[in-house]
Amino acid sequence: MSVKGHYGRADWPLPSSSWIDKVLFLGTGTSGQVPAIHCVTKPDFGNCAACKDATLNPTGKNRRGCTSAAVVGRHPQDTQDSTILIDCGKTFYSNAVVHFPRNGLRAIRAVLLTHAHADAILGLDDLRAWTMGGAIQRQVDIYLTQECMTVVEGMFPYLVDRSKSTGGGDVPTLRWNIISKDEPFVITSSEGCREIQVQPLPVLHGYVGRTSPFWCLGFRIDSFSYISDCHEIPSSTLDLMSGSQAIVMDALKMDRHLSHFSFSQALSFFASFSPPPALGLLTDFTHRIEHYATQELVDTWRNGMLAAQVNGQVVVESLPVNGNKAGSRGSNKDRASMGEGGGQRWWTDVWDEQENEFNMTLRLKHVYDPVDKESIRAISHYIPQVKLSWDGLVVHFCSKR
Template structure:
């Protein structure tokens, strides 16, 4: 079994068989991890303004290591799918637009030469998934009169109702009499069902919603996508309904090639997120070919904890590592 090793530029050098060596991605799709951190992001501001004794080692790194060279610097969880279709045309599909979206654009869109966003898919309406929506205008053509094609955004009816309160000016269809035109992001709201039997297509790529428990009073969506390689993306989960676990498990509908999964804390448990002990138990049940973990707090030290996960991977026969901001994974979808 190949180990999960990082190259200098942050790509996985050996994630066999589905994710090739860095640079071997001509004509392929890629997954770009724009953010891999929790809602408050890493570094945790409190660790810097009221430092402990000794200081938090992970958060303190941000004071002397540039973010692009620091895998412990984590923005809000978000994934960009650079989807290469059969005709070689590319579409750019964004999953979640959190509080740190502008920073992610400046850092990773520029590095990887991402020219635009063609579609947006939302997992839920919490702040770390939607509060960057105002900044979508930064990746749209400039028009002071808003005379541009809107970006399709796929979300549940529940999320739509919440966003209509948070961002009424982004949802409003027509100006009221006497209301001035102001330049805002132009979005085309598309309601989807939170049902794994009700798939939808965004920019040519089929998505299957995976409703999971994000605290016992709340449903959040994950998504299953890809035909050549099946990818499950589940960013916010505390418990899997049996029907959804069946859809993505080796002993159910079929093994997924890559599972991208929530893990908030390194120890213990949490009421609305999986923590590492529960995440690893879920991986042993679901048994993906490979897994990348996201949503981490400052409890995780990227290199040290990936050493632990490499040993766990050998023992359990499931390749798993912590992802990091800027990770770019070539993949056939």
């Protein structure tokens, strides 16, 4: 089983899906992107390994645009694939020009917007390249909340009301579909393609005026769950993610942030989410995350967490598939005793997340020898392989059709 694609890895698990064929990562960085201007304008790149590599190796894994992904699939009765774009930010077009033709993509069936920040919506105007003169398609459907729509209308009034366009009046043809953060919705059928059900995954992404919570959406499509921007996942949303074969999780940087998961929080999610997905993926990295060194830290962390169980250094009680011993993931009141994935924090004798955040690293309390696959089969809580994503990564799914 393998992950294929331009930069694929043969040793990764292969998630399964009844609809998805592949997921293409169009961007895996923050709104600031990588490299950062304040690093590349210093003679020594500001001692920033990621920015140095991104500059000297512009097609490498440290070069990052704004976080975005394209989910590609079809129903058994469909006559063609559908491409669903998640977010359309500042670097969407420049990355699409590279990665769409490389992966045989052309039309966009729908755009799902997670929230109204610049890295998610500032590329909407570039959709004109798809619709002007019917070059590729007549229109693009956009799915977004009313809160997001209000910001888009203020930022791009001519995209919502074509009578407000100036100049030659050449603007993209977009059809706006308002969704609720709390209700599943359907991407309407089109020629040769049946409708597609999408489940919003509401998460907290910072605050409005540092008092009221700012809601952001992740999305679940079939067996794939995607959360790119969050600092907390409500227990009700965790339940909606149950059974996912592949999960993408926000992991901004090593230390704690007000509106994003740290690496420790993201890994806490995968260590405590049950049942675990076949594959965990991380995204939305700052320029202080160097791809290769960080992936090595994550792999060492996972091996140690599994080895500690094999060696009997922790006792992990079995969890039902929908959460903790009580049969649920617990209320938000007792989250302090739980991991970010809703299960128990069984690793306290092995791993101190807060200390890792303070020291801006990933390190367990002990060093462990590598464990073999046979030993892992006997542990109480399996942790999936967790991989850093990169711009251009293609994750293929095993078809259940």
